[in-house]
Amino acid sequence: xxxxxxxxxxxxxxxxxxxxxxxxxxxxxxxxxxxxxxxxxxxxxxxxxxxxxxxxxxxxxxxxxxxxxxxxxxxxxxxxxxxxxxxxxxxxxxxxxxxxxxxxxxxxxxxxxxxxxxxxxxxxxxxxxxxxxxxxxxxxxxxxx
Numbered sequence: 001x002x003x004x005x006x007x008x009x010x011x012x013x014x015x016x017x018x019x020x021x022x023x024x025x026x027x028x029x030x031x032x033x034x035x036x037x038x039x040x041x042x043x044x045x046x047x048x049x050x051x052x053x054x055x056x057x058x059x060x061x062x063x064x065x066x067x068x069x070x071x072x073x074x075x076x077x078x079x080x081x082x083x084x085x086x087x088x089x090x091x092x093x094x095x096x097x098x099x100x101x102x103x104x105x106x107x108x109x110x111x112x113x114x115x116x117x118x119x120x121x122x123x124x125x126x127x128x129x130x131x132x133x134x135x136x137x138x139x140x141x142x143x144x145x
Contacts, residue, residue, distance in 0.1 A: 034072070057108055
């Protein structure tokens with residue numbers, strides 16, 4: 001797995017195996033367009049059934065976080081991903097965008113540092129045991145329940 005923290009002007013590395021993931025590419029492009037900072041893409045396959053990938057980004061203020069989240073949601077909806085749930089927009093300290101197989105977290109820097117999702121979901125997280133007959137993607141697992 002590859003992940004990279006970047007400035008808004010450098011492209012973020014997509015984790016190996018997720019290069020063809022269209023929602024991930026759309027979200028990363030929208031984050032870069034909105035000048036999100038410290039972008040990090042994490043491959044969650046084999047670590048959890050909640051999603052296949054996660055993106056963590058920062059905004060400079062609550063208004064910037066809200067604008068970043070709005071841009072990501074609009075880009076995903078324009079690309080035909082209508083099943084999008086958003087949490088945290090009223091305060092915009094931490095906004096979660098749930099697009100099924102993709103989770104996008106946008107934080108103010110001090111909130112991001114407090115929760116430290118990078119450490120929780122990073123490469124040292126143990127894998128979940130595979131259930132016999134389990135679906136291939138997180139979105140399919142959710143839809144089946």
